[in-house]
Amino acid sequence: MLFFQEVFQGMSCQVRPLWPPFIAGIVLGLVLLLTFILVGNGMGSSGAFARVATEVGLQVAPEATRENAYLGGMAQGNPLAAWIVLAAVGTFIGAILASISSGRFKVKVDRGSGRIGVGTRLALALGGGLLAGFGSRLAAGCTSGVGLSNTAMLGVAGFVFLIAFFVVGLLVSLFMRRVW
Amino acid sequence: MDYGIAGTALATGLLFGFVLEQAGFGSPCKLTAQFRLTDWSVFKVMFTAIIVAAIGILLLQVNNTFGSQGFYVAETYLWGTVTGGMLIGAGFAIGGYCPGTSVVGLGSGRVDGLVFMLGMVIGIGTFASVYDTSLIQSLVTGARVSARTVPELLGVSPWLIVAAMILTAIAGFALGRVLERRSHGVYSAEDITEGRDVERFDAPGHDLGRDLGREAATARRQDAP
Numbered sequence: 342m343l344f345f346q347e348v349f350q351g352m353s354c355q356v357r358p359l360w361p362p363f364i365a366g367i368v369l370g371l372v373l374l375l376t377f378i379l380v381g382n383g384m385g386s387s388g389a390f391a392r393v394a395t396e397v398g399l400q401v402a403p404e405a406t407r408e409n410a411y412l413g414g415m416a417q418g419n420p421l422a423a424w425i426v427l428a429a430v431g432t433f434i435g436a437i438l439a440s441i442s443s444g445r446f447k448v449k450v451d452r453g454s455g456r457i458g459v460g461t462r463l464a465l466a467l468g469g470g471l472l473a474g475f476g477s478r479l480a481a482g483c484t485s486g487v488g489l490s491n492t493a494m495l496g497v498a499g500f501v502f503l504i505a506f507f508v509v510g511l512l513v514s515l516f517m518r519r520v521w
Numbered sequence: 522m523d524y525g526i527a528g529t530a531l532a533t534g535l536l537f538g539f540v541l542e543q544a545g546f547g548s549p550c551k552l553t554a555q556f557r558l559t560d561w562s563v564f565k566v567m568f569t570a571i572i573v574a575a576i577g578i579l580l581l582q583v584n585n586t587f588g589s590q591g592f593y594v595a596e597t598y599l600w601g602t603v604t605g606g607m608l609i610g611a612g613f614a615i616g617g618y619c620p621g622t623s624v625v626g627l628g629s630g631r632v633d634g635l636v637f638m639l640g641m642v643i644g645i646g647t648f649a650s651v652y653d654t655s656l657i658q659s660l661v662t663g664a665r666v667s668a669r670t671v672p673e674l675l676g677v678s679p680w681l682i683v684a685a686m687i688l689t690a691i692a693g694f695a696l697g698r699v700l701e702r703r704s705h706g707v708y709s710a711e712d713i714t715e716g717r718d719v720e721r722f723d724a725p726g727h728d729l730g731r732d733l734g735r736e737a738a739t740a741r742r743q744d745a746p
Contacts, residue, residue: 356711365562366567371577380526381593411652428533432534432624435540435541437538437629439540446630451548453716454550455716466549469616469637470637471644476609479648481602484621491594495671495672501603509606510555521549
C-alpha cells in the first residue's frame, strides 16, 4: 500500500533524489536473492532479446530462422510464455513506476553532455546495442545474468565477465569522453 | 507456463527495474560515468548487491534449503565469456547502456534506450547468422573451465571469497569517494532528468568553474516553475 501511496505522491512533478548507492545495492541484492528463491535462478535481461530476435526472424524469414542452429531451438511457442521475456516486461514496468513516482520520467533522446546531435546519439545507441547483443550471446548472458546473478553464486563466469566488461569499458570510454 | 511462474517473472522483473531506476541506472550519462571514474554508483550498487545476494545464497545452502546441490551454476567457457564481456563493455561505453539498463532507460522515457534494444536484436540476429562458423564455435565451446565456482576452482571456502569481495568493495567505495570528490561529483536526480552537463567544469584546477556551474544549476532549479 505504501508503494502505491508513493507512486501517487510522486505525480506532483517534483524530482526526487536517487537512492544512495549503498541502499540501492542492498535492495537490489535482496531482489536478486528473492528471484533465486522464487524462480531458482537469477535475473537475466539479454535472453529476452534473443527471444525477440527469434520472433522477428520468424516473421521475416521463417524457414531460415527455424533451420538456424542458434535461433531454431527458441522458435517454438509463444515468446510471451518465456520467463525471461516476462521478466523484461516487468523490468520495463518497474522502471516506469519508479521514474513517474519520483518525477524523473521524461521523454527524450539522452545525449549526455549534449555535444552530439540526436542522429549521432541514436547511431551510437544502435551500434552499442549491436555489440552488446552479439556479446551477450557469446557470454550466454549480460551484466544481469552473468555479471550479477552468476557472480552472486560465486561462479567463475561472473568474475571473468566483470573483469573483461570493466577493462574494455574503461578503455573504450577513453575514446568516448567527447560524447558522454 | 502457469500463472504462478508468469506472476513471479513479472513481479521480480518489476522490482528489478524499480530498484535500477531508483539508483539512477536509466541514465546512460550516469552509467558511463563509472567508466570515466567520475561517478562510482555502478560499482557501488553492483558490488553491494552481489555481496548481499551471495551471503543470502550461502546461508540458504548452509541450512540446506535447496539440498546439497544448491542453485544451478552454468559452466564457464572462458573465451566466450571474455569476448562477450568485452563486447558488452564496449557496447556500454559506446551506446550508454547494457541490455537490462536499456530497458530501464526506455522505462524512464529515453528513446535512445529503445534504439539500443533494436541494436541488440540486430546484434543477436548477426550472431545467429555466423553461429555455425568455426570461429564462433571455438569461442562458445572452447576452453571450458573445470570448476563452476571460484571456491571450487581455488579449493577454498566460499566465505573466504565473500570476505575478499567485501574487502574489494570497501577499497572500491574508498577509491570512488576520492575520485568522485576530485571530479564534479555524482549525477543527481535533477542532473539526469534535465540532462545537465555536470562535467563541463571537471577539468583539473577548475574548482571555481565547477562551483559556479553548481550555483547556476541550483539557481535554475529554484527558478523552475
